[in-house]
Amino acid sequence: MSRPYFPAQEGAPSPLRFTVERQVRFEEVDPLNIVWHGRYPSFFEDARVALSEKFGIGYLDCYERGILAPIKKMHVDYFRPLSFPERFTIEGILHWSEAARLNFEFIIRNKAHEVTTTGYTVQMMLDTEQNIMLIPPPFVRDFLDRWQKGEIR
């Protein structure tokens, strides 16, 4: 799959963005001193958790209401390596969706601001009976309303 991972929809509000910093750990690199490809889900999660918590739609916000938002798809494109003990940023970008799903894109950049890695995750919301929800639950609906009105960014 090529970018854009989530094509722009006419009339949709701009994506929400949040960037976190992290440093490559010694335990994360392989014999070539580059980050093992399987560590990136953890990097993506840091940005996803930070953005979700900021907007009140994180794991605990869902869990308290009996809702789960498991990841149904994950994709990573690797362009450049990261090495120990390099610092890097992970930008999480939440794309608009009216469905009970969370479409996150991720962009990792090294210190020179080069894009090293991109990817996305798709989460589907499940209700207390673990059925896929057809429409977002009220607290997410509120979040979407405020987003659409431009009250959050």
Added chain:
Amino acid sequence: MSRPYFPAQEGAPSPLRFTVERQVRFEEVDPLNIVWHGRYPSFFEDARVALSEKFGIGYLDCYERGILAPIKKMHVDYFRPLSFPERFTIEGILHWSEAARLNFEFIIRNKAHEVTTTGYTVQMMLDTEQNIMLIPPPFVRDFLDRWQKGEIR
């Protein structure tokens, strides 16, 4: 991206398949007792390493010849969870390519033989100067020849 991840090519030899077994570890599950989505790259790698080593195209086979085969793309589709201490199988499926790349598909099945997770990885081969190779190196060319002639399966 929907399956087939790698569409069948006319005249290409059948994919090579290899299945490994694994058991969910306590450390691999989350507070809901389901495997955290970021563990699956490790599961895929078990099948990829086993199949690659079986056919002499593994990490060490490449490394000894100054060749690297880093992962450029990874994709995971999650259908059903796995729990501790469940046993499961990971089938690695190497799809035919004449290029200097390795296209692996993965199918994870639980004990009831239900497909829980699928995905793929794409590896590109780099030569000793870390340039992308336009054609496969000799030892991979030999492997492809034997595969095409039906000598390995």
Added chain:
Amino acid sequence: MSRPYFPAQEGAPSPLRFTVERQVRFEEVDPLNIVWHGRYPSFFEDARVALSEKFGIGYLDCYERGILAPIKKMHVDYFRPLSFPERFTIEGILHWSEAARLNFEFIIRNKAHEVTTTGYTVQMMLDTEQNIMLIPPPFVRDFLDRWQKGEIR
């Protein structure tokens, strides 16, 4: 702390032993191609889980009865490295204790049967109110009785 980690007690039944096999994964080694020191808790856990499940005193056996057995101490002594994709064995050794605790020793050996790593963990049992238990719960008491009578080994 030097071995013996758990000094022999007069009149106590012989320790119970169980050995599992594992292969070093690519993701487990560091830039020097030796297993990162922080992976060994996972190696120890494989042997502890296998032995505990064999004798009906594992995580799920406890959990079903409202009992937890968290690890209170862990120690590792590193003698020789392990490399990718080396095969090795982990021997778990459960030492006798009449208290509501599990004293496990671990010995890791490489293919040449050399001891590469040793260590131990101590688990204390907590009841349904998360208080430390002064005596083992009935199902563990039964296990200890059978052990003492030589019915299990």
Added chain:
Amino acid sequence: MSRPYFPAQEGAPSPLRFTVERQVRFEEVDPLNIVWHGRYPSFFEDARVALSEKFGIGYLDCYERGILAPIKKMHVDYFRPLSFPERFTIEGILHWSEAARLNFEFIIRNKAHEVTTTGYTVQMMLDTEQNIMLIPPPFVRDFLDRWQKGEIR
């Protein structure tokens, strides 16, 4: 082993201390929502790396000079759990030694400043032939001199 892990030596300079912060990740907790015991080596490493780099005796400082400082012992004592998404601090404490070794103690505290976990690691320095060094290499000797003179703290 009980604390003090490294008994005070008469006339030795005070230990060097450095504290880092970290937040429990979702991937780090187990089905009981407490950090799996095997994650703590990673927590300790964060403080060890930060302190070592600050004083010029880190992995890369050694590696550039052909010296390795592998971990020979690791010990962890678990007193209280940590949960997702709790913030905590890891204090690394380097104890004085004139030998070619690094004796690190670690103290993890939760947000209420309660000690949740303590432990230590011992590293031995190996020269370019991978022999254990009997005395510290010059750059470490310099570091020890400055420490003893009170120039660093």
